[in-house]
Every structure is written in structure tokens, then in C-alpha cells.
Amino acid sequence: SFGANMVALDYGRPAQMNLKQMLEAFIAFREIVVARRTKFELNKARDRAHVLVGLAIAVANIDEVIALIRSAPDPATARAQLMERHWPAKDITPIVELIDDPRHKIAEDGTYRLSETQARAILDLRLQRLTALGRDEIGDEVRELGEKIADYLEILRSRDRILTIIRDELGAIRDEFATPRRTEIMEAADDVEDEDLIQREDMVVTVSHQGYIKRVPLSTYRAQRRGGKGRSGMSTKDEDFVARIFVASTHSPVLFFSSTGMVYKMKVWRLPQATPQSKGKAMVNLLPLKSGERITSVMPLPEDEKSWNALDIMFATRSGNVRRNKLSDFVQINRNGKIAMKLDEGDGIVGVQICTENDDVLLTNAGGRCIRFPVTDVRVFSSRNSTGVRGVKLDGEDQTISMTILNHLDVTPAEARAYLKQAALARRAATGEEVEESSELLDEEDDGEITTLSPERYAELGAHEQFVLTVSVKGYGKRSSSFEYRTSGRGGKGIIAMAVSQRNGQLIASFPVEEQDEIMLVTDGGQLIRCPVNDIRVAGRSTQGVTIFRTDKEEQVVSVEHLGDSSEEE
Structure with a gap:
């Protein structure tokens, strides 16, 4: 079923009708249309028959008509004499009666007077119409018009005939324009869920620091060049700011991890949809969060x-701990949620990502250091109550800000140095731009060995190379090759991820990107910018980077989101 506005104008007056009244009004309108059309056709047929009756009179009295015309000094005189004379009707009487036109009257003495229209038609008559064939054509046309006139009169006298015409015309319209049903209606084996009716669409999910959440269609945001001022991504209060955004399909499940170590699950389509400027809805009204x-x-x-x-x-916390579980442990999550990870007081989850045993884990700290180790260094935990194991050793009040999953490949430090140098030269030749080589390819454990890569090995490393984008809170960032990040054992202090200075500020995000991708940055003031990754240069791991987002003096970037291939969103 569907809703319909049943307010209509009935003979110029507005009225609210039910379905029966609407159909009755339509049928009454069609009756008026058919009656008016029939009257028009009747008058048109009578006008033509009126002319033909005059021609028939002339043909029946052809000798007298020709003599009168020949003796007349001019056409006007001939027309007047034709109209003044009483012409014998002869065998025209049945035709006049068949036409049944009030204008066609035969006098009691069997004579007929011509009208001006008839007289003009006689004067315009061509001689070929005077032949026997011409006279028969006139008679046939008159009889045909007579039958039509009789039919028109019957239609006007009978409402049943009018309704039959309406029914036949609607049937003809149906046969000509109707299309067969394309949707097959069948009984479903199960009840239809609300989710089955939701269209798949990419959504930008925005979460604020105070726990407001919303979803906005990704198509709402247009791409800009790096260094732009962006657009408003969320309207926030003075004490609130945008803390997290991500892109997902409306049918994607989303896990929500809380400060108490609980996890909740909800589909994206169940999140409130809003405009880019609105603040969304508080998650406390969507999830059963405790005080x-x-x-x-x-x-x-x-x-x-x-x-x-x-x-x-894989879980990672601000304190640098990591834990690995089977993803299937989180399939069944009821409305009230379930325990995800045991957390120490003041700790929180900074990253949760899917991984396999062929991956590496890259943990990045706000202080500018990072560590990379194989996933297999972390055993699979069967319990969800554990705090996990140490992933990185932190100094002072430093904390982990992101966890990234990278593809694992066995590469020696010498091979990494050789590949990075050769790849930098290749980019310089391709773009003509100055490409800064890494100044920290050697670590304390490297022996400085020099090696030459074969074309096959160079191609293999190129196929497995990833680029890690690192962004600071002041809007600076750079891309670095994944081979800049050597693999070590978990639990160490790691290596430099990006130079942290007064200009850059601390780090806020680090994750792998592709050349054709886009990223979205959000500040604590609610400003948002979307820019392509290829605007951000490839630089060494320990460099300061370039300006991605020109933030205001008191404004900081609080979240950076990876949008994927930008060409698919145009």
C-alpha cells in the first residue's frame, strides 16, 4: 500500500474524496468529454451533408442549373438566383430524411431552397462531378454521412453507449501502453527484515568527543586540493569536537568498544542519518551504556x-599493549554487549583491526616513534578478559596513537636500502620533482652492507611495497615506504616514525594508503577537509612532512580517515 493525496478540484471546488468518489468523478468527466466530442463530430458531419444535399439538388436539376448559370451576368447574380428559386427535390427526399438535419427542410410541394453555402458549392462544382460516377460518389458520401449522423444521435440519446465508448477507449489505452509486471510477487519463505529494504550506500560515520554519532552520504563531500580550508563537517558545542570518522556501507556491522572494555554491535543503517552540519545523536541513546x-x-x-x-x-591500547583473538569471537553480540578486553584504569583501545598470520603490526606513538613486528609474535588469546601483552615500550607519558596492519615480507636491511634508493631515483625521473631520500635507513643493528637488486627482486619488492601516511596534530604529514620500517621483535622502543617538533606537534594518525586514495581530516573545531593522497609527497621516515591542512592557531587535527580509491567516488 502507499499514501496518496486525495484532495481534488470537483467542478472548481476543492474536495477530499475516497477512491470511489475519485473514480465516479473521473467517469463523469469522461462522459462530458465523449458527449462534447460526439456533438462536434455530429455538427461536422451535418455541415458536410448540407453541402452534399445542395450538390445533389444541382445534379438532379442539372439542365435548369446550367441554363441559369449561363444566363447570369456574374457569379453573384447566379448565386442569388440559385437561392431564390424553389428546386424540385425529386429523389433527394430520402437523403434529406436520412441526414436528419434541421436546416434541410423540404416544402410541402416537394421543393427545396438552397442556402448560400450550397449555392457557392454549386458554382465551384467541377464538371467531372456531373458524370454518372460523380453523381454516385455524391450519393454514397451522403448515405455514409447519414449513417454517421444517426449513430452520433444515438450516442447522445443513450448513456449506456457513452459508458461503452469510455470502457473501450480505456481498454485500447491499456493494450497500447501497458507494460507487463517486471517484479515477481511471491510468498517469501521467511519474514522480510527491515535490513532487506535498505539500499547499499557508502556513508561517512562521524563520532564526536562527547559521544554524538551520525551518518552522512559520502557523495555529500567533494574533493579539494591539499592546503585548502575545508568545509564544516559537524556542528559542535564549544566543549565538544569531532574525534572519529570512518566510511562504511549501510549494511556493514560496526563494533563499538567502550571505556570499560565492553563491545557493542550495530549496523550502519541503524545509525541516525543527518546533514553535515548537524551534531547527530548521543550514543547513550543508541547503546545500553552504563553510568x-x-x-x-x-x-x-x-x-x-x-x-x-x-x-x-588485533587489539592495541594506549599503554602499548596488544592482543590477538579470533574474529568469530565477536559474531554473537547481544543488545547488552559483551566483554571485549580487560583494561587497566586510565587505559583505552586505540586500534582494532582484522589481520592474518602473514601480516605485520605497526604501532605508532604520539611522541614520534613506531615499532613493527610480525602478527605471529602475539599468540591467539582464547579469553576476552586478558589485558594482552606488551607491544611497544613507552617513555614517560607517551602513548600509542594508532595501530596499522602491513603485509609481511622477509627483506634484509641492505635490500631495503637498495630498493629505497632505486625507487627514489625512479620517482624523480618520472615526476621531475626533488625526492627526499631517507636519512635514517641505517639503524643501530644494521651493518651498512651494500647490495645490488636484480630486476626480479626489485619487481618483487615493488609489488609488496606499501606507503604509510603519517599526520601530526598541526596538519603536517608525509608518505613513507613500508620498507623504511624494519621488522623487529615486539616490546621494544622502536624507531623514528616522523620528526616531532614545535611546528609539527605530536602525531595523530598513521596508516597505509594508495596513490589514488583520498583522506579526510577533522579538527577539534569541527572543520573538515578531503584531499587526494597523491598531493602528499613521499619522504623519508624521519622527515617533518608537508602541509596537508592549514589549521587555525588554537586548532588541532583530532582524526584522519582513509577514504579509499577516489576515482570510484567521482
């Missing part, structure tokens, strides 16, 4: 839950 509990991390998951058995999930 003092807040959401600290949000993770979108693959739509197909059956594939979760073959995947692992």
Missing part, C-alpha cells in the same frame, strides 16, 4: 559474518 561508560573505539567489519572464522582481530 560513566563511554565509547573509545569504533570498528567497521566485513558484511559477511561467515568469513570471520578465517580472520583474526
Whole structure:
């Protein structure tokens, strides 16, 4: 069923009708249309028959008509004499009666007087119409018009005939323009869920620091060049700011990890949809959060839950701890949530990502250092109550700000140095720009060995190379090759990820990107910018980077989101 506005103008007056009244009004309108059309056709047929009757009179009295015309000094005189004379009707009487036109009257003495229209038609008559064939054509046309006139009169006298015409015309319209039903209506084996009616669409999910959440269609945001001022991404209060954004399909499940170590699950389409300027809806009204509990991390998951058995999930906390579980441990999450990870007081989850045993974990700290180690260095935990194991050793009040999953490949430091040097030369030749080479390719454990890569090995390393984008709170960032980040054992202090200075500020995000991708940056003032990754240069791991977002003096970047291939969004 569907709603319809049943207010209509009935003979110029507005009225609210039900379906029966609407149909009755339509039928009454069609009756008026058919009656008016029939009257028009009747008058048109009578006008033509009127002329033909005059021609028939002339043909029946052809000798007298020709003599009168020949003796007349001019056409006007001939026309007047034709109209003044009483012409014998002869065998025209049945035709006049058949036409049934009030203008066609035969006098009691069997004579007929011509009208001006008839007289003019006689004067315009061509001689070929005087032949026997011409006279028969006139008679046939008159009889045909007579039958039509009789039919028109019958239609006007009978409402049943009018309704029959309406029915036949509607049937003809249906046969000509109707299209067969394309949707097959069948009984479903199960009840239709609300989710089955939701269209798949990419959404930008925005979460504020005070726990407001909303979703906005990704198509709402247009791409800009780096260094732009952006557009308003969320209207916030003075004490609130945008803390997290991500892009996911409307059918994607999302896990919400809380400050107490609980996890909740909800589909994206269930989140409130709003405009880019609105603040959204408080998550406390969407999730059963307890007093003092807040959401600290949000993770979108693959739509197909059956594939979760073959995947692992890696947790990372601000204190530098990591833990690995099977993703299937989080398939069944009821409305009230379930325990995800045991957390120490003051700690929180900074990253939750899907991984396999063929991956590496890259932890990045706000102080500018990072560490990379294989996923297999972290055993699979069967319990969800554990705090995990140490992933990186932190100094002082430093904390982990991001966790990235990278592809694992066995590469020696010498091979990494040789590849990075050769790749930098290749980029310089391709773009003509000055490409800054890394100044920290050697670490304390490297022996400085020089090697030459074969074309096959160079191509293999190029196929596995990833670029890690690192962004600071002041809007500066750079891309670095994944081979800049050597693999070591977990639990160490790691190596420099990006130079932290008064200009840059501390780090806020670090994740792998592709050349054709786009990123979205959000500040604590609610400003948002979307820019292509290829605007950000490739630089060494320990460099300061370039300006991505020109933030105001008191403004800082609080979240950076990876949008994927920008060409698919145009």
C-alpha cells in the first residue's frame, strides 16, 4: 500500500474524496468529454451533408442549373438566383430524411431552397462531378454521412453507449501502453527484515568527543586540493569536537568498544542519518551504556559474518599493549554487549583491526616513534578478559596513537636500502620533482652492507611495497615506504616514525594508503577537509612532512580517515 493525496478540484471546488468518489468523478468527466466530442463530430458531419444535399439538388436539376448559370451576368447574380428559386427535390427526399438535419427542410410541394453555402458549392462544382460516377460518389458520401449522423444521435440519446465508448477507449489505452509486471510477487519463505529494504550506500560515520554519532552520504563531500580550508563537517558545542570518522556501507556491522572494555554491535543503517552540519545523536541513546561508560573505539567489519572464522582481530591500547583473538569471537553480540578486553584504569583501545598470520603490526606513538613486528609474535588469546601483552615500550607519558596492519615480507636491511634508493631515483625521473631520500635507513643493528637488486627482486619488492601516511596534530604529514620500517621483535622502543617538533606537534594518525586514495581530516573545531593522497609527497621516515591542512592557531587535527580509491567516488 502507499499514501496518496486525495484532495481534488470537483467542478472548481476543492474536495477530499475516497477512491470511489475519485473514480465516479473521473467517469463523469469522461462522459462530458465523449458527449462534447460526439456533438462536434455530429455538427461536422451535418455541415458536410448540407453541402452534399445542395450538390445533389444541382445534379438532379442539372439542365435548369446550367441554363441559369449561363444566363447570369456574374457569379453573384447566379448565386442569388440559385437561392431564390424553389428546386424540385425529386429523389433527394430520402437523403434529406436520412441526414436528419434541421436546416434541410423540404416544402410541402416537394421543393427545396438552397442556402448560400450550397449555392457557392454549386458554382465551384467541377464538371467531372456531373458524370454518372460523380453523381454516385455524391450519393454514397451522403448515405455514409447519414449513417454517421444517426449513430452520433444515438450516442447522445443513450448513456449506456457513452459508458461503452469510455470502457473501450480505456481498454485500447491499456493494450497500447501497458507494460507487463517486471517484479515477481511471491510468498517469501521467511519474514522480510527491515535490513532487506535498505539500499547499499557508502556513508561517512562521524563520532564526536562527547559521544554524538551520525551518518552522512559520502557523495555529500567533494574533493579539494591539499592546503585548502575545508568545509564544516559537524556542528559542535564549544566543549565538544569531532574525534572519529570512518566510511562504511549501510549494511556493514560496526563494533563499538567502550571505556570499560565492553563491545557493542550495530549496523550502519541503524545509525541516525543527518546533514553535515548537524551534531547527530548521543550514543547513550543508541547503546545500553552504563553510568560513566563511554565509547573509545569504533570498528567497521566485513558484511559477511561467515568469513570471520578465517580472520583474526588485533587489539592495541594506549599503554602499548596488544592482543590477538579470533574474529568469530565477536559474531554473537547481544543488545547488552559483551566483554571485549580487560583494561587497566586510565587505559583505552586505540586500534582494532582484522589481520592474518602473514601480516605485520605497526604501532605508532604520539611522541614520534613506531615499532613493527610480525602478527605471529602475539599468540591467539582464547579469553576476552586478558589485558594482552606488551607491544611497544613507552617513555614517560607517551602513548600509542594508532595501530596499522602491513603485509609481511622477509627483506634484509641492505635490500631495503637498495630498493629505497632505486625507487627514489625512479620517482624523480618520472615526476621531475626533488625526492627526499631517507636519512635514517641505517639503524643501530644494521651493518651498512651494500647490495645490488636484480630486476626480479626489485619487481618483487615493488609489488609488496606499501606507503604509510603519517599526520601530526598541526596538519603536517608525509608518505613513507613500508620498507623504511624494519621488522623487529615486539616490546621494544622502536624507531623514528616522523620528526616531532614545535611546528609539527605530536602525531595523530598513521596508516597505509594508495596513490589514488583520498583522506579526510577533522579538527577539534569541527572543520573538515578531503584531499587526494597523491598531493602528499613521499619522504623519508624521519622527515617533518608537508602541509596537508592549514589549521587555525588554537586548532588541532583530532582524526584522519582513509577514504579509499577516489576515482570510484567521482
